[in-house]
Amino acid sequence: MTHWTRKLASPIWLVPILAAFIAGWMVWQERDQSGPEITVQIKDAEGLQAGKTAVRVRNVDVGQVTQITLSDNFEAAELHIEMNAGTADMLVEDSQFWVVKPRIGRRGISGLNTLLSGAYVQLEPGESSQSRNQFTALEQPPVTDADTDGKRIVLESDSAANIVVGDSVQYRGVTVGIVEQVDFSVEARATTYHVLIKSPYDELLTENTRFWLQRGVSFRWKPDGVDVSVGSIESLLGAGISFGVPNGQPLGKPLQAMAVFDLFASEEEAEQQGYSRGIDYVLLLDESVDGLAVGSPVMFKGIRVGTVVEVPFRWQPDENSGQPLRLIPVLIRYEPDRLEGLVASTELEQWRQHLQHFFEQGLRASIRASNILTNTLYVDLRFYPDEEAIKQDTFAGYPVMPTIVSNFSRLEEKLNSILDTLNSLPLNQSVNQFTEAMASTDETAEEIKVLTGQLKKIVAQPGWEALPQSLAQSVERLNSILADFDAGSTNRDQLERTLQNLERMSRDLQPLVETLRRKPNALLFNTETENDPEPKAKD
Structure with missing residues (x-):
């Protein structure tokens, strides 16, 4: 036993024990310096490489992508990331990840530094206390930081607008906010915009604030002509959002965050339809409503007092509601608040x-x-005590406002009658005759032109200038000759005697001429005497 005890206590065994201790210490040290492992799901892993792509917070590396795989349903890529030590507090419920790479948009070009260094994963730490190790990356980087001061509100619109994430929100031409998110609801068929109004401009948000689309170029018909307004450079590229309080309205109380506003199509619509109170009436019109649209004004002697709510008013009648449609119902809203300052009360x-x-x-x-020119109509309210009106107490649960046929419709009927009369006239025949007359006139004018040219040639001949003088001399000679043959003159008596002799000679030669006519050789041969013819007896 003593021999084996001395053999086991040999110093050589200290080497493997020390090596195992050092290895365990190194493993513990490695694990102590490394952070948690997380998974980030991304739609496309373009530009990312395992073992090279870094995870950064404020341009500081806090982790690295160790492996890239496909998700179980093959619809996305999964980034397996090993975070650095001390980063566990960043990985909470509302933390956000996205890929930084070159992008071109309305806000300009971003991520150019990644052209040389390559794309990387950006981490925006959240403020939640609930930790998490699986995330879904954003398709687009957020336009604002989570810690940006201001108020976030929601805008709703059912009209077409070219608003995208990152578009600016302006107040009197000054950029005070930005669109952070755009959602479209299929059920409501409307678009919702999540907007951040930065501090200290968020104090401009009050109860009577109105939001509207700021177009790049807008046209507005006014009594004195056309008003053309040009927006900012950003609105020229697409569209922007502006807000303010309509003229004549109080500011109202300040609003809290996440308030909901309507987004109007134009500033005019925001000013005119920004009234929430009113009295609804139905108009029963016996004339065309073509040109009368939702939002058209209701005027009283040139002052706007209301708005057209629905035209035509679809009240969904049943089969027992009465006769078919004869009068066109239109729903309007009388808004006394528009008369603020003109009347004692707007209750x-x-x-x-x-x-x-x-x-x-x-x-x-x-x-x-x-x-x-644009065929736009409005509802006009005036006093016509002598006019026969269309009256009815109620219609589909709404009170009815008396109506009359407008002078505009009567004038239109008269114009149509005049046009029908003009159409019935033989204008084509008259035009053809006039065309023929004009053609004949053109021919006559051409002949006159030719004749004038010939006269010019005659007048231009030598001696034409002396012609008037020669004519005058000839006329004088003719007058002197005629004077010689006046009554009682010698020449006239001699002429008369000569004429008398010629007359006697003519009578004397007449028998000879008659004989020669009957017998041309009578001058050479004797002429036999012919007896007078005897009349024959009757049988």
């Missing part, structure tokens, strides 16, 4: 009573044209 109940009293006095609604 809705008082104005219901006022309007009922005005109806009894002859207040009537009709349609007028605001712009004949």
